[in-house]
Amino acid sequence: MTVPLEGTDSASGRSQALAFVRNQMRNIAPFATLIVLVAFFALASPAFLSMNNVANIMVQISVSGIIAVGLTFVILCAEIDLSIAAVANAAGIVVAYFTLQESYVNIANVPLPGWAAIILALAASAALGLINAFGLTIIGIPSFIMTLAMMQIAAGICALLVRGQIAYAVPDLVSTLGSGSFHGIPWIVIVLCIFLAAGHIVLTYTRFGRYVFMVGGNREAAEYSGVNVKLILAAVMVIGAVCSGVAGMLGVAYFGSAQQNEFDGYLLDAIAAVVVGGTSLFGGRGGIGNTIIGLLILGVLNNGLDHINIDSFLKILIRGIILLLALIINVYVQNLRESERATA
Amino acid sequence: MNAEADKAADGARPRLEMRAISKSFGGVAALRDVDFVLKAGEVHGLVGENGAGKSTLMKIIAGVHAQYQGQMLIDGKPVHFRSARDALDAGIGMVHQELSIVPDLTVAENVYLGKQLTKGGIVDWRGMVKGAREQLASLGIVVDPRIRIGSLAIGLQQLIELARVLFSGARIVILDEPTSALSPPEVERLFEVVRKVRASGRSIVFISHFLDDILAISDTVTVFRNGARVVTEAASKVDKVWLIDRMIGSGHEGLEESYTDDIALDSKPDAPVILSATNLGAGRAFAGVSLDVRAGEVLGVYGFMGCGQLELARTLFGKNRPATGSLALEGKKLRLRNTAQARRAGIAFVPESRRSMLFYSEPVYKNVSISVLDRIARLWLKPAEERRIANGHVASLSIRPPRVNVLLQNLSGGNQQKVALAKWLTWPPKVLVLAEPTRGMDVGAKEDVVKIVRKLRDQGMGIVVVSTEPETVLSLADRIVVMKKGRIVREFAGEKISKDRLLEAA
Numbered sequence: 017m018t019v020p021l022e023g024t025d026s027a028s029g030r031s032q033a034l035a036f037v038r039n040q041m042r043n044i045a046p047f048a049t050l051i052v053l054v055a056f057f058a059l060a061s062p063a064f065l066s067m068n069n070v071a072n073i074m075v076q077i078s079v080s081g082i083i084a085v086g087l088t089f090v091i092l093c094a095e096i097d098l099s100i101a102a103v104a105n106a107a108g109i110v111v112a113y114f115t116l117q118e119s120y121v122n123i124a125n126v127p128l129p130g131w132a133a134i135i136l137a138l139a140a141s142a143a144l145g146l147i148n149a150f151g152l153t154i155i156g157i158p159s160f161i162m163t164l165a166m167m168q169i170a171a172g173i174c175a176l177l178v179r180g181q182i183a184y185a186v187p188d189l190v191s192t193l194g195s196g197s198f199h200g201i202p203w204i205v206i207v208l209c210i211f212l213a214a215g216h217i218v219l220t221y222t223r224f225g226r227y228v229f230m231v232g233g234n235r236e237a238a239e240y241s242g243v244n245v246k247l248i249l250a251a252v253m254v255i256g257a258v259c260s261g262v263a264g265m266l267g268v269a270y271f272g273s274a275q276q277n278e279f280d281g282y283l284l285d286a287i288a289a290v291v292v293g294g295t296s297l298f299g300g301r302g303g304i305g306n307t308i309i310g311l312l313i314l315g316v317l318n319n320g321l322d323h324i325n326i327d328s329f330l331k332i333l334i335r336g337i338i339l340l341l342a343l344i345i346n347v348y349v350q351n352l353r354e355s356e357r358a359t360a
Numbered sequence: 361m362n363a364e365a366d367k368a369a370d371g372a373r374p375r376l377e378m379r380a381i382s383k384s385f386g387g388v389a390a391l392r393d394v395d396f397v398l399k400a401g402e403v404h405g406l407v408g409e410n411g412a413g414k415s416t417l418m419k420i421i422a423g424v425h426a427q428y429q430g431q432m433l434i435d436g437k438p439v440h441f442r443s444a445r446d447a448l449d450a451g452i453g454m455v456h457q458e459l460s461i462v463p464d465l466t467v468a469e470n471v472y473l474g475k476q477l478t479k480g481g482i483v484d485w486r487g488m489v490k491g492a493r494e495q496l497a498s499l500g501i502v503v504d505p506r507i508r509i510g511s512l513a514i515g516l517q518q519l520i521e522l523a524r525v526l527f528s529g530a531r532i533v534i535l536d537e538p539t540s541a542l543s544p545p546e547v548e549r550l551f552e553v554v555r556k557v558r559a560s561g562r563s564i565v566f567i568s569h570f571l572d573d574i575l576a577i578s579d580t581v582t583v584f585r586n587g588a589r590v591v592t593e594a595a596s597k598v599d600k601v602w603l604i605d606r607m608i609g610s611g612h613e614g615l616e617e618s619y620t621d622d623i624a625l626d627s628k629p630d631a632p633v634i635l636s637a638t639n640l641g642a643g644r645a646f647a648g649v650s651l652d653v654r655a656g657e658v659l660g661v662y663g664f665m666g667c668g669q670l671e672l673a674r675t676l677f678g679k680n681r682p683a684t685g686s687l688a689l690e691g692k693k694l695r696l697r698n699t700a701q702a703r704r705a706g707i708a709f710v711p712e713s714r715r716s717m718l719f720y721s722e723p724v725y726k727n728v729s730i731s732v733l734d735r736i737a738r739l740w741l742k743p744a745e746e747r748r749i750a751n752g753h754v755a756s757l758s759i760r761p762p763r764v765n766v767l768l769q770n771l772s773g774g775n776q777q778k779v780a781l782a783k784w785l786t787w788p789p790k791v792l793v794l795a796e797p798t799r800g801m802d803v804g805a806k807e808d809v810v811k812i813v814r815k816l817r818d819q820g821m822g823i824v825v826v827s828t829e830p831e832t833v834l835s836l837a838d839r840i841v842v843m844k845k846g847r848i849v850r851e852f853a854g855e856k857i858s859k860d861r862l863l864e865a866a
Contacts, residue, residue, distance in 0.1 A: 221740055221741055222739055222740060222741060223733050223734065223737050223738070223739060223740075223741055224739075225741075226726070226730075226733060226741055227733075229722075230719060230722070230726075230730055233719045233721065233722060234716075234718070234719050234720070236716040237715075237716055237717050237718055237719055238730070239679065239698075239699050240677075240679070240699065240709060240710075240711050240716055240717050241699075241703075241717070241730045241731040241783060242699050242700050242702065242703025242704070242708075242731050243699070243700060243730065243731075244698055244699075244700035245698075246698065247700070300719075300721070301721070
């Protein structure tokens with residue numbers, strides 16, 4: 017080995033700092049984006065930072081947030097679930113279908129006690145998730161295609177159950193959690209926080225969470241380490257579907273109605289939240305912390321654009337551009353890692 | 361100077377001539393001052409161990425390596441290829457061991473790959489089928505050109521790829537290990553085609569580990585060793601033993617020295633059988649494999665690249681499912697549906713590529729704990745315990761740097777390999793399967809691995825070492841089985857063995 021030249025130390029110190037920034041790019045970029053957005057909207061509209069509006073934002077991100085918790089597991093495994101919004105819709109409709117509706121609602125529904133309706137809705141979403149898992153792990157259909165089919169199947173279930181009608185009544189528990197509040201704090205926000213906390217704890221502190229990261233980080237290595245990769249993949253697909261199911265039930269209570277296609281916008285919102293937050297689409301990097309930042313970015317953006325005078329049609333375009341930027345950063349950071357590994 | 365004298369003597373200009381070729385990779389010399397002459401209408405066999413330099417020379421000829429010292433002449437004219445395209449344009453084609461056909465296209469489409477016939481801008485299917493049929497028939501290959509190539513036997517696919525290379529105008533064809541996946545009749549058919557090609561005045565370089573095949577088809581044989589050409593001789597004047605002697609050499613240094621001498625295999629025929637395979641088979645990879653892994657014994661599985669030994673190793677670990685046959689662990693029948701079951705049953709596996717075993721952007725301790733996580737923790741992780749265990753391995757295997765929070769990507773290759781091994785050592789498995797455990801390691805790291813494996817063996821573990829490098833098997837194994845084209849052809853137990861006898865068996 018050669019004798020290190022003078023100055024090498026400080027140079028390596030600097031390169032280490034640089035390497036740290038690069039490593040943390042995935043976390044720094046979304047956080048900086050959030051700060052910039054908040055600062056911008058706070059200056060542009062005095063009402064933006066009011067207590068009332070902040071509470072609004074929290075409620076607005078709740079449904080997509082609960083979906084995003086499950087989706088974080090899926091994306092950490094380098095898979096994708098495109099059926100989340102449709103499964104949410106189906107769960108919401110199932111719970112309404114098994115609840116006694118007012119006489120003017122023209123649906124052939126089957127009234128059951130509230131708890132039974134909730135269990136049936138959860139079971140339905142879990143079953144749909146299991147079918148996703150079966151297609152992905154046993155048959156070997158790529159999750160992108162499998163869940164695309166499931167999106168259609170879940171939409172079909174919705175259509176069959178409501179037949180173009182709208183149902184309103186949901187079990188009391190669901191309606192409380194979806195639209196009630198606890199000492200002034202909306203229950204739906206509390207549920208979101210519980211889901212985020214639970215997701216974080218599972219991913220960070222449990223064996224299963226470690227397996228999720230390892231399977232996402234290097235699936236082959238996980239398999240050669242004796243990890244049951246298929247079981248982990250199946251589990252994340254079911255977790256994704258059940259989170260969607262809960263979000264779907266609360267969403268129905270939050271909107272006040274159960275009908276077809278009412279969750280369509282949430283597919284993009286949930287995926288965007290996870291990815292904008294910095295969780296790698298290639299798996300193994302990210303987590304609930306990133307998802308929280310992503311949710312806040314999307315919530316602030318959606319809400320903030322309403323506060324400033326802007327063409328409402330332009331908003332859609334702006335959201336698309338922000339999502340694109342996040343994807344660019346996501347892939348760019350991934351490439352940085354790969355090239356570093358190649359040189360190491 | 362010498363070359364010109366040769367030329368005068370032969371009276372004909374060689375088709376290809378390489379003069380004083382040297383090439384190094386990052387300071388390591390891969391080729392040193394190599395001269396090589398290929399005549400028109402000759403089949404030239406190239407032999408040498410892995411890393412002897414034959415592939416490097418061929419890659420220079422085929423334009424893959426553009427940077428080298430020395431001179432290359434084709435028909436007496438100096439050339440220097442910057443890319444494989446250049447070499448192809450100059451009439452040099454290569455058929456790699458891994459075929460580059462497109463399995464889902466038809467035979468005709470593959471033959472005309474990249475230069476489809478067109479008629480007025482429209483693909484001329486009829487013309488292509490006709491042309492392909494005629495061209496293949498001229499080589500004695502009879503096959504329906506409209507058939508999907510992936511549905512044909514490997515031997516036929518290979519012939520069609522060779523045909524494609526010839527039709528693209530190649531006058532020099534390099535065949536890299538063409539017989540490794542072929543059955544004897546397929547080999548014979550390949551040879552017939554090769555003879556036809558030779559008769560047409562084109563030259564063929566035939567690289568192979570199978571010395572019998574080399575001797576059967578070549579006019580001339582060149583032996584490489586340690587990046588240098590050792591000797592070139594008419595194939596009719598030499599035999600297998602002569603070749604092996606030249607390949608191994610006599611005066612060599614260090615670790616390798618011991619392998620020319622006889623090594624007594626320390627087999628333990630009385631030790632209890634831990635893992636036994638009966639008549640195991642998996643598709644084309646291997647068939648009829650029966651072997652016993654005994655406690656406290658290292659079983660070496662030796663064979664050339666592609667002989668099915670890596671697939672066998674994966675099957676023992678439940679990564680691949682066998683098509684036929686069965687496994688038994690300590691006498692009990694074992695059906696492995698996935699690697700997790702193998703791990704729980706007490707079988708461990710370190711694959712040949714570190715990349716497929718390790719998590720580069722995770723710290724060392726997570727790499728070590730992943731395969732024993734269920735024994736450290738049930739529901740909640742215990743990072744402190746994981747670090748403690750990892751620290752123990754880092755100390756006992758002297759992994760550098762000795763810190764468990766460093767990301768794995770910051771370790772050197774040899775240390776990464778030790779981490780890959782450490783994964784399995786916390787709760788020692790009953791059977792440890794190692795694929796190419798010392799590949800690409802320096803001598804010091806190799807000795808470390810040998811020491812670790814010996815220690816594990818002495819603790820009573822059954823160890824399987826699968827390798828394409830004779831040194832690896834010889835330095836580690838107590839008993840050796842030799843695989844050839846998916847079958848076990850020879851077992852060495854309780855006797856003396858040397859490298860040349862091992863090579864001869866394969």
